[in-house]
Amino acid sequence: MGGASSWYSILSISAFLVSIWIASKVSRTIGISSIVLEISVGLILSPNALDFLPHEYSVCYAETITDCETHHEKLEIAEEGVDHCDLQAYLDAGKYASSWQDGFFGESSVTIKGHTYDLTEAGSSDRRLALGRPVLPPAPQRRLSTDSAEGKVDYDNYEQCLLKRCELELANECAHTPNILTLIGHTGVAMMIFESGMHFDFEQAKLSAVALLGTILPLVTGLGVVMAFGFDFENGFAAGTALAPTSVGIALRLLHEAKSLQTFFGQAIITAAFVDDILSLILYNILFSLQGDMTFMTFLPLILGIVFMIIAAGPGAQLAPKALAKAFELIPEYKGGSKLTTHHEALFMIMVVVLVAYAQITHLCGTHLWGCFIAGMCFAMWKEAHHVWVRQTKRLTVWMIRVFFAATVAFAIPVSDLLSWEAFLKGAVLGIGPCILTKVCCAFFMGDARFVIGWAMVGRAEFAYLIAQMAAASNMMEPFVFSIVIWALLWATVFAPFIFRAVLARYIRKKASELGADEETRSRADSLENPEPNFQRSSLSTGHLPDLYDEEQVQARRLEKVKNASTKEENKELSARIQVMTEKEKDLKAQVKALEELLQNQGDLRVDNDGATASPEASPTVIGSAEGSPDAIGDDDNDTVKV
Numbered sequence: 001m002g003g004a005s006s007w008y009s010i011l012s013i014s015a016f017l018v019s020i021w022i023a024s025k026v027s028r029t030i031g032i033s034s035i036v037l038e039i040s041v042g043l044i045l046s047p048n049a050l051d052f053l054p055h056e057y058s059v060c061y062a063e064t065i066t067d068c069e070t071h072h073e074k075l076e077i078a079e080e081g082v083d084h085c086d087l088q089a090y091l092d093a094g095k096y097a098s099s100w101q102d103g104f105f106g107e108s109s110v111t112i113k114g115h116t117y118d119l120t121e122a123g124s125s126d127r128r129l130a131l132g133r134p135v136l137p138p139a140p141q142r143r144l145s146t147d148s149a150e151g152k153v154d155y156d157n158y159e160q161c162l163l164k165r166c167e168l169e170l171a172n173e174c175a176h177t178p179n180i181l182t183l184i185g186h187t188g189v190a191m192m193i194f195e196s197g198m199h200f201d202f203e204q205a206k207l208s209a210v211a212l213l214g215t216i217l218p219l220v221t222g223l224g225v226v227m228a229f230g231f232d233f234e235n236g237f238a239a240g241t242a243l244a245p246t247s248v249g250i251a252l253r254l255l256h257e258a259k260s261l262q263t264f265f266g267q268a269i270i271t272a273a274f275v276d277d278i279l280s281l282i283l284y285n286i287l288f289s290l291q292g293d294m295t296f297m298t299f300l301p302l303i304l305g306i307v308f309m310i311i312a313a314g315p316g317a318q319l320a321p322k323a324l325a326k327a328f329e330l331i332p333e334y335k336g337g338s339k340l341t342t343h344h345e346a347l348f349m350i351m352v353v354v355l356v357a358y359a360q361i362t363h364l365c366g367t368h369l370w371g372c373f374i375a376g377m378c379f380a381m382w383k384e385a386h387h388v389w390v391r392q393t394k395r396l397t398v399w400m401i402r403v404f405f406a407a408t409v410a411f412a413i414p415v416s417d418l419l420s421w422e423a424f425l426k427g428a429v430l431g432i433g434p435c436i437l438t439k440v441c442c443a444f445f446m447g448d449a450r451f452v453i454g455w456a457m458v459g460r461a462e463f464a465y466l467i468a469q470m471a472a473a474s475n476m477m478e479p480f481v482f483s484i485v486i487w488a489l490l491w492a493t494v495f496a497p498f499i500f501r502a503v504l505a506r507y508i509r510k511k512a513s514e515l516g517a518d519e520e521t522r523s524r525a526d527s528l529e530n531p532e533p534n535f536q537r538s539s540l541s542t543g544h545l546p547d548l549y550d551e552e553q554v555q556a557r558r559l560e561k562v563k564n565a566s567t568k569e570e571n572k573e574l575s576a577r578i579q580v581m582t583e584k585e586k587d588l589k590a591q592v593k594a595l596e597e598l599l600q601n602q603g604d605l606r607v608d609n610d611g612a613t614a615s616p617e618a619s620p621t622v623i624g625s626a627e628g629s630p631d632a633i634g635d636d637d638n639d640t641v642k643v
Contacts, residue, residue, distance in 0.1 A: 008295050009056075013053065015052075020403070023406075024358070032494065033497060034402075039405050039409055046410050047059055057181060058411060068167050068409070087117050088117060089153050090161065091117065091119075106231040144589060164475075167475060168474075171342055182407060184408075185400065188399075191393060191397050193277070193370040193376070196274065196373065196376060197274075197374065199376075200317075200376070201270065214246060214443075219244050222240030222242075222244075229484075234476055235477055238477040239430070240434070242489070245277060246459060249621050255270070255456075260504070265507075269452070269456040272457060280467075282370075285365070287476065289301070290361075301364065305366060308374070309374050317378050321381050321382050326380055328346070339391075351385065351389060353498075355376075357371075413486055417482075423480060423487060426487075427486070427488050431487060431491030432491065436458050439455075455496065455504075456504075458495075459493070460501070
C-alpha cells in the first residue's frame with residue numbers, strides 16, 4: 001500500500017529530536033544540567049540499546065559495510081603488507097599464530113606485494129623470505145594508512161594484528177566521515193569553541209597559573225589512576241586529556257547573574273577557564289600525535305600551531321577593531337534602524353570566513369578546534385561581535401549541542417560496560433579524585449577566594465566529552481575506559497553547578513559582611529542559594545554563553561524605561577499641582593471679582609451720598625450719617641469705606 005516513502009525515517013528522526021528536547025526542558029525545570037538527561041535519552045535510543053533510528057543516520061557508513069571479524073576484511077589488511085602488519089616479523093618472533101593449525105594463511109606459503117613468505121618450516125630457524133610470482137594480487141589501498149609497521153610485533157599473534165588494524169582503520173574512516181548526527185554534533189562543538197574564544201580577556205591572561213595547574217593536575221592524576229586500574233599509557237593519557245578541559249559556560253552565567261564578573265576572583269575564574277581551554281586544545285593535539293612512531297616530525301605540526309596562535313590571536317585581536325572599522329566605512333548602511341543592520345550582516349560573514357580559514361590552518365597542524373578558538377579570540381575586542389554571532393546562530397547551536405550529547409556522545413557509549421558496577425565504581429574514583437578534587441585544589445594560592453575559583457573550574461561540558469569520544473573512536477581508548485571516563489565526567493557535570501553556586505553565595509555574603517555592603521549585595525547572595533526557576537534554566541543552559549552586549553542593551557533599555565516611568569510620574573504630579581494652582585487661581589479671581597463688585601457698589605453709594613448732600617431735593621436716605629447708627633459703614637471723621 002503506497003509507494004516508497006521516507007515517512008518512517010521522518011517520524012523516527014522527529015521523535016528522537018522531540019525526546020531530547022523534552023529531556024532538556026525537564027532537566028532545566030528541576031534545576032540540573034541538561035547534559036545528564038540528554039545523554040540518558042540518547043543512550044536509550046542508541047544503536048547499542050533500542051536501536052530506534054535507521055542505521056543510515058545513526059551508524060557510520062563504513063561500519064555498515066565492514067565486519068573486521070570476517071576473513072575477507074582481515075585479508076585486505078594483510079594484502080597491504082608491512083603498512084599494517086609485518087608477517088615476517090611475526091614469523092621471526094614465533095607469533096604467526098597460537099598454533100600453526102590456526103595460522104591465518106595456513107601452513108604453505110603466501111605472496112604479499114611480490115614477497116613470498118614460506119610458512120612450511122615455521123618452527124625452524126631457517127625461516128626464509130624469497131621473491132616469487134605473486135599468489136595473491138595486492139588490493140588497492142582503501143584505508144588511510146598510519147606509520148609503517150615494519151619490524152613491529154605489537155600483538156599476541158598475526159591474526160590479532162590484522163583484526164586490530166582493521167578496527168583502527170575503520171575508526172579512522174568513521175572519524176573522517178561519521179554519521180550525520182555525529183557530524184552535526186561535531187559542528188555544534190566547533191561553533192561553541194569559536195564563541196568561547198570571543199570572551200577571552202587578554203589583559204587578564206597573566207592569571208594563567210590557575211589554568212596551568214587546572215590542566216596538568218587532572219592529566220597527571222587521571223593518567224596515574226587509569227594505569228593503576230591496569231590499562232596502558234595510551235589509555236591513561238587519553239583519559240587524563242579528557243578530564244583536563246573546564247566548562248566556562250556555567251561559571252560565566254552564575255558570575256554574571258551575581259554581578260561578580262568584574263571582581264578579582266570573577267576575572268580569575270573566566271581567564272583561567274579560557275586559558276585552560278587553550279592548554280587542553282594543545283593536549284588534544286598532542287594526544288592524536290602519539291599514534292605511530294615518535295619523532296621530531298610528530299611534534300612539528302604542534303609547534304607550528306603554537307606559532308600560529310601567537311601570531312594570529314594577540315595581534316589579530318588588536319588589529320581586528322581597526323580593520324573592521326575601516327571596512328564598515330566602505331560598506332553603506334541600508335538598514336540603520338533595524339535590529340540586524342547591513343554592518344551586522346557583513347560582520348557575520350567576516351566571522352564565518354575567519355572561522356573557516358583558521359580552522360583549516362590548524363587542521364593541518366592537528367585539529368580544527370584550535371583554529372576555531374583562535375578565530376574567536378580575534379573578535380574578542382569588538383564589542384558587538386558575540387552579540388551578532390548569537391543572534392544569527394542561537395537556536396541552531398542549541399540544537400546542535402543537544403544532538404552532540406544525545407547522539408555523538410551517547411551513541412559511542414558501550415551500554416554493557418557503562419552499566420556495570422565496576423565501571424560505575426571506577427568512574428566514581430576517577431570522578432571524585434582526578435576530575436573534581438584536582439580542579440578544586442588548583443587555586444590554593446588565591447587567598448580566601450581559592451575555593452570559589454576552584455569549584456568554578458570543576459564544571460565539564462562539550463569539549464571534555466568530545467575528547468573522550470574522539471579518543472574512543474580512534475581506538476586510543478578502550479570501550480571500558482571510555483565508560484569510566486563518561487561516569488567521571490558525569491560526576492563533575494551534575495554536582496559542580498550546585499556546589500559552585502553555594503560556595504559563591506557564601507563568599508559574597510562573607511565579603512558583604514566584612515565590607516558592610518548594602519542590602520542589594522546580600523540579596524544577590526540569597527538569590528544564588530535560592531534561585532528562581534528562570535535563573536536555574538538560564539544558568540544551566542548548554543546552548544550559548546551569555547550575550548553580555550545584548551544584556552547591557554537590555555539593561556540600558558530597562559533603565560531608560562524606569563527613567564521614563566519616573567519622568568511620567570513627575571509630570572503627573574506636576575500636572576496635579578498645576579491643576580490645584582489653577583483651581584486656586586480661579587478662586588482668587590472670583591474673590592478679586594467679588595471685591596471689585598463690592599468696591600464698585602461702594603463707589604456708587606458714595607456718589608449717591610454726595611449727590612444727596614448737594615441737593616435738598618435729592619433722596620432723603622442718608623447712610624452712615626448718625627454716629628453709632630447700625631447702618632453706618634464709615635467712621636465719624638470721614639466717609640471712607642471699610643472693607
